[in-house]
Amino acid sequence: MIETILAGFADALHLANILFVLLGVVVGVTAGAIPGINGPMAIALCIPLSYYMSPVAAIGFLVGVNKGAFFGGSIPGILLNAPGTPESAATTWDGHPMALQGKGEKALRVALYSSVTGDAFATLLLVLVAAPLASVALYMGPPEIFALICVAMTIIASLGTRSLTRGLIAAAFGILIGMVGIEPVSALPRLTFGIVALERGISLIPIGIGMLAFSEIIMQLERLIGSTTTQEVISFSDKAEDRLFSLGEFLRCGKTLLRSSFVGSMVGALPGLGAPVASFFAYDQAVKHSYCPDTFGKGNLEGIAASEAANSAVAASSLIPLFTLGIPGNMAAALLIGAFVVHGMTPGPLMFEQNARFVYAVYGSVVIASLLLLLVGRAGLRLFCKLVQVPPLTLYPVIIFTCTMGAYLSQYTAFDVTLMLAFSLLAYFMRKFDYSFICLIIGFILAPIWETSLQQVIIASEIDPFMFAKRPVAIILMALTFFIIAKTAFAACKANTSSPALRGAPSCHACPPRTPSTLP
Amino acid sequence: MTEIKRDVISYGFVAMLSGAFLLWVIPAFSPEYPGYGAPPTLMPNVAACLMLGLSLLGLVRTVLRRRRADGGTADGVRWRHLFLFFLPCGLMMPAMHHLGFIPAGLLFMAFIQLACGQRRIAPLVLVAALPVLAVYLLMRYALGVPMP
Numbered sequence: 001m002i003e004t005i006l007a008g009f010a011d012a013l014h015l016a017n018i019l020f021v022l023l024g025v026v027v028g029v030t031a032g033a034i035p036g037i038n039g040p041m042a043i044a045l046c047i048p049l050s051y052y053m054s055p056v057a058a059i060g061f062l063v064g065v066n067k068g069a070f071f072g073g074s075i076p077g078i079l080l081n082a083p084g085t086p087e088s089a090a091t092t093w094d095g096h097p098m099a100l101q102g103k104g105e106k107a108l109r110v111a112l113y114s115s116v117t118g119d120a121f122a123t124l125l126l127v128l129v130a131a132p133l134a135s136v137a138l139y140m141g142p143p144e145i146f147a148l149i150c151v152a153m154t155i156i157a158s159l160g161t162r163s164l165t166r167g168l169i170a171a172a173f174g175i176l177i178g179m180v181g182i183e184p185v186s187a188l189p190r191l192t193f194g195i196v197a198l199e200r201g202i203s204l205i206p207i208g209i210g211m212l213a214f215s216e217i218i219m220q221l222e223r224l225i226g227s228t229t230t231q232e233v234i235s236f237s238d239k240a241e242d243r244l245f246s247l248g249e250f251l252r253c254g255k256t257l258l259r260s261s262f263v264g265s266m267v268g269a270l271p272g273l274g275a276p277v278a279s280f281f282a283y284d285q286a287v288k289h290s291y292c293p294d295t296f297g298k299g300n301l302e303g304i305a306a307s308e309a310a311n312s313a314v315a316a317s318s319l320i321p322l323f324t325l326g327i328p329g330n331m332a333a334a335l336l337i338g339a340f341v342v343h344g345m346t347p348g349p350l351m352f353e354q355n356a357r358f359v360y361a362v363y364g365s366v367v368i369a370s371l372l373l374l375l376v377g378r379a380g381l382r383l384f385c386k387l388v389q390v391p392p393l394t395l396y397p398v399i400i401f402t403c404t405m406g407a408y409l410s411q412y413t414a415f416d417v418t419l420m421l422a423f424s425l426l427a428y429f430m431r432k433f434d435y436s437f438i439c440l441i442i443g444f445i446l447a448p449i450w451e452t453s454l455q456q457v458i459i460a461s462e463i464d465p466f467m468f469a470k471r472p473v474a475i476i477l478m479a480l481t482f483f484i485i486a487k488t489a490f491a492a493c494k495a496n497t498s499s500p501a502l503r504g505a506p507s508c509h510a511c512p513p514r515t516p517s518t519l520p
Numbered sequence: 521m522t523e524i525k526r527d528v529i530s531y532g533f534v535a536m537l538s539g540a541f542l543l544w545v546i547p548a549f550s551p552e553y554p555g556y557g558a559p560p561t562l563m564p565n566v567a568a569c570l571m572l573g574l575s576l577l578g579l580v581r582t583v584l585r586r587r588r589a590d591g592g593t594a595d596g597v598r599w600r601h602l603f604l605f606f607l608p609c610g611l612m613m614p615a616m617h618h619l620g621f622i623p624a625g626l627l628f629m630a631f632i633q634l635a636c637g638q639r640r641i642a643p644l645v646l647v648a649a650l651p652v653l654a655v656y657l658l659m660r661y662a663l664g665v666p667m668p
Contacts, residue, residue, distance in 0.1 A: 052663055163578075165574050165577060165578045165581075166530075166578070168570065168574055169534055169570075169571050169574045169575060169578075172567040172568075172570040172571045172574070173534075173567070173571060175563065175566075175567040176541065176564055176567040176568060176571070179563055179564045179567070183550070183551055183560040185554055185556070185557040185558070185560065186551045186552070186553075186554040186560055188551035188552075188560075189549075189551070190549065190550050190551060190560050190564070191545065191546070191549045191550065191564060192549060193545075193549060194549075218601075218602070218605055221601070221605065221636060222598055222601050224636075224637075225601070225636065225637055392636075393633065393636050393637060393638045393643070394638075394643060394647050396632075396636055397629055397632040397633045397636060397638075397647060397648075397651075398647065398651045400605070400609065400632055401625070401628065401629055401632070401651050401652070401655070402651070402655070404609060404612060404613075405655050405659070408613070408668055409659070409663075409665060412665060412666050412668075414613035414614075414617075414668060417609075417612075417613050418610070418613075421606060421609055421610055425602070425606065428597075428602065429597070432526075432594075432595060432596070432597050433526055433527075433529070433530040434526070434530075434594070435530070447563070450563070451558075451563045454558060454562075454563065455557050455558050458557055458558045459556065459557050
């Protein structure tokens with residue numbers, strides 16, 4: 001056991017792996033720093049490049065991108081009041097007022113140290129908790145896995161979207177798309193419309209790039225073209241107290257950092273909630289526990305620390321359900337499943353038995369990514385600040401071209417580019433009609449596991465309709481599914497009847513679905 | 521477009537789509553039941569039934585809501601914008617096949633920039649040339665990928 005752990009960490013410490021993780025962190029911070037690009041978008045664009053790396057380097061690279069993007073998203077949020085990622089929205093409430101006071105560099109340093117603290121806390125939790133949880137998860141059979149996926153999809157559809165109905169429709173459509181290809185039992189093509197290229201099934205790359213990156217750019221261009229808004233010019237103060245984040249200040253934020261890291265880790269470990277919920281919740285808790293809550297929203301260091309520690313903790317803790325159950329905690333983890341599969345690994349409890357050395361190498365890469373984020377953030381802070389000034393007219397055409405080439409790189413066929421465009425068009429309409437394309441992608445990713453577990457249940461039970469009734473854990477999980485559906489439906493009916501004004505509220509996919517009451 | 525109109529259109533479309541899947545696509549494009557395990561049509565049928573049931577439920581709720589209030593406004597689809605960006609993207613791969621990677625890439629980038637609103641010549645040329653050449657070098661020499 002110890003030898004396996006050491007061998008895994010030794011793999012992670014190979015120079016090539018460290019360089020790829022470093023590259024990932026730089027790419028992630030750069031992507032996050034550019035307004036309009038977020039972590040999942042950057043991961044979707046980078047997955048085709050990871051084909052050319054070893055499995056450990058590829059996952060390390062993508063984890064680096066994810067971690068870098070969480071911190072990078074705070075840069076435009078603090079400097080321009082335009083959060084690069086939805087989870088950085090809470091950071092702007094105190095970060096931008098500081099930037100307006102000339103303390104932008106200090107706010108960025110607080111964001112960096114808080115991100116690294118939250119990330120380190122969650123990484124430690126991942127290392128300590130994932131293996132024991134996976135050994136428990138090994139006792140789960142196909143009925144429990146089937147029921148667990150039902151719960152996960154219901155949670156994602158109910159908490160990650162504004163409408164449970166539309167969330168479940170999107171997830172069901174994702175399952176339908178996931179059924180395209182060779183049917184596992186008969187080994188014959190299903191739902192391919194006679195198109196040979198579809199017999200391999202639809203790859204995650206065109207779906208990820210099309211729905212996460214391309215459609216987002218098309219939506220942003222729609223808002224940009226014809227808009228006349230200009231960016232504010234932020235200047236940095238030269239005084240040391242306005243630039244540096246001292247040890248005393250760090251220690252004064254200690255309680256907030258620990259609390260927010262814990263909140264972020266818990267939220268990240270639950271499927272569907274995601275980083276925006278973690279950062280808003282942690283900010284809310286920081287306000288409630290503060291001796292001077294009135295200073296929040298005006299440049300309070302603890303506000304930045306709470307939001308950043310919580311959202312960065314999600315990056316590592318979202319790997320817990322991925323490693324232990326094979327279920328993605330958020331969109332970035334869902335994309336990582338695609339990368340694992342490409343490299344011949346199936347995330348889940350069996351990974352600890354079959355590829356233990358690989359898992360510990362990934363742990364090593366996660367730790368290295370945290371350290372490199374600190375180094376890259378400190379060394380390139382001023383440089384990354386310049387990235388927020390890249391004009392969209394330069395950036396967006398480059399991203400469109402990169403999306404097209406990224407889709408081509410997945411299997412070297414123009415058909416994948418067509419698929420990518422088709423899915424970006426679908427995501428565009430889903431956004432316009434207020435459907436969650438995230439539910440669709442998660443439904444698509446979970447569909448094969450869901451179908452396989454159902455097939456196993458049916459074959460093992462010889463089509464016994466009471467198979468689930470004999471498994472108490474499966475019964476509890478299915479009951480939980482129905483409870484979540486009933487509770488969400490009841491809450492929606494209540495909100496509908498009590499506040500008719502809310503029905504006309506504008507909707508935005510960048511905004512989180514839940515906001516606490518005490519936010520500024 | 522009001523939110524209610526948007527919901528009626530979207531739920532109606534989903535209901536029709538799932539109906540088409542249940543009645544035509546799934547039976548026509550699924551293999552025969554091999555005699556063991558679950559039928560290949562089971563999961564697609566479950567997903568399509570879920571979509572149909574939920575969309576009809578949503579439709580009923582929207583119609584009932586319509587009687588009580590008008591609801592807010594929703595952002596409409598901008599067809600011209602979609603056409604402007606999707607058409608060149610759709611034509612890029614065939615153009616690369618016929619004209620070659622670099623000429624087609626340069627034309628594509630120039631067109632997209634013009635569509636975005638870029639009117640200054642120097643940035644237009646630079647932004648058209650640099651990414652295309654960088655991607656060409658990366659794909660051709662670093663990754664050894666067969667060019668489109």
